[in-house]
Amino acid sequence: MDRRALADFLRNKRARISPVDVGLPQGHRRRTPGLRREEVAQLAYISVDHYTRLEQARGRHPSRRVLGGIARALRLTDQERARLFQLAGEREESEAAAPVREVQPSTLNLIERLSDTAAIVVDPTCRVLAWNPLAAALLEDFSALAPGQERNLIRRYFLHPDPDLRHYGMGASDQFAVTAVSYLRMAATRYPDSREVQDLVAELVAGSEDFARLWESHQFRIDRHLQQSVRHPQVGAIELDFDVLTVPDQEQQVVIFTAEPDSPAYRSLQLLKVIGTQRMTVES
Missing domain, CATH: 1.10.260.40 (lambda repressor-like DNA-binding domains)
Structure with a gap:
């Protein structure tokens, strides 16, 4: 090198x-x-x-x-x-034509060990690839959804028929929208020949005026840390820290929701662990 x-x-x-x-x-x-x-x-x-x-x-x-x-x-x-x-002293490999969907065992082990934290793994198109039990309790049972379109957070946000359900009760949903569109914009740049990415963008432009406006505005903002209020139907409002961690070699993101120990939000998460957890699953 x-x-x-x-x-x-x-x-x-x-x-x-x-x-x-x-x-x-x-x-x-x-x-x-x-x-x-x-x-x-x-x-x-x-x-x-x-x-x-x-x-x-x-x-x-x-x-x-x-x-x-x-x-x-x-x-x-x-x-x-x-x-x-x-x-760099490396042998060239073929360029990936589409986002990587395989989640490394080390990443799965990480989110499984975060028992007091809701954690999901998403690809560059915001498709949920893996999640831990607390994430299923806080957000939804992803295992009950069809892989692909139904597990895509940006598609859910802009195309869900019920606006009250599309963002899982998150308070700062507009910030999520801009960040999600920014990630999709990067995916379109990295995978210009991906029909899947092209079709997703076309579907969102055609189905959502809000998405079309953001896409055409060329806004770009990646928020890797936010304080997010999530209103859960069983335990009410939960004030959480929202962080995005990058898995560089996989071009994936680990999204985690945490709460200060012994805070009301932490106790709400502990309650969710009891009343609504699911077994950690990986997209098939």
């Missing part, structure tokens, strides 16, 4: 890409041309620290999946992509 040459290559390619080229808003106060490091990291589904270290010639050896994500984020040509892999 030639760290210095790789760093020079990444900085050069980042500077030539405009935010508009990848579906992001231009914004203001950009001191240098091209994308920001954090924008490349978001599009590549890696941490900002990991990408920054690569550009500073002091990063750890990137995996092939990480390199593939960077190549898509920077819109590299086939020759440039091959050069990226060469500089």
Whole structure:
């Protein structure tokens, strides 16, 4: 791995890409041309620290999946992509045509061990791939839904026939909407040939004026931490912290809902563990 040459290559390619080229808003106060490091990291589904270290010639050896994500984020040509892999000392692999749906055992073990936390795993299109018992109690029994469309959170939010049920009683639902659309925008950028992603966007544009407005506005905001009020039909309002953790090599997100120990919200979650849990399931 030639760290210095790789760093020079990444900085050069980042500077030539405009935010508009990848579906992001231009914004203001950009001191240098091209994308920001954090924008490349978001599009590549890696941490900002990991990408920054690569550009500073002091990063750890990137995996092939990480390199593939960077190549898509920077819109590299086939020759440039091959050069990226060469500089990183890796054998080039075929670019993924669609989001990865397999959840790693380590991720499943993580959410299973979070017994006091509601946790789900979603792919870039906001499809729920796995969940733990408390998430089933807090949100819904995902095992009772058909895999695919019915387990897609963004599809539920914009197309559910009952507006009162579409967002699981979340108070800051508008923030969720913008974040979910931003994730889908990144998925459309990373998988431009995916018919599934194209069909999902087309369905949402045709079926929801709210989605069409957000999609056309090019708003982009990823909220990885929020304080969220969830009104549950059995235990009432629960004030929770909402955090999104990235699984870089899988381009997946672990979404967790937590409460301060011994708080009223924590006690509500403990009650839900007793009255409404389901066995942890993975999408078949």
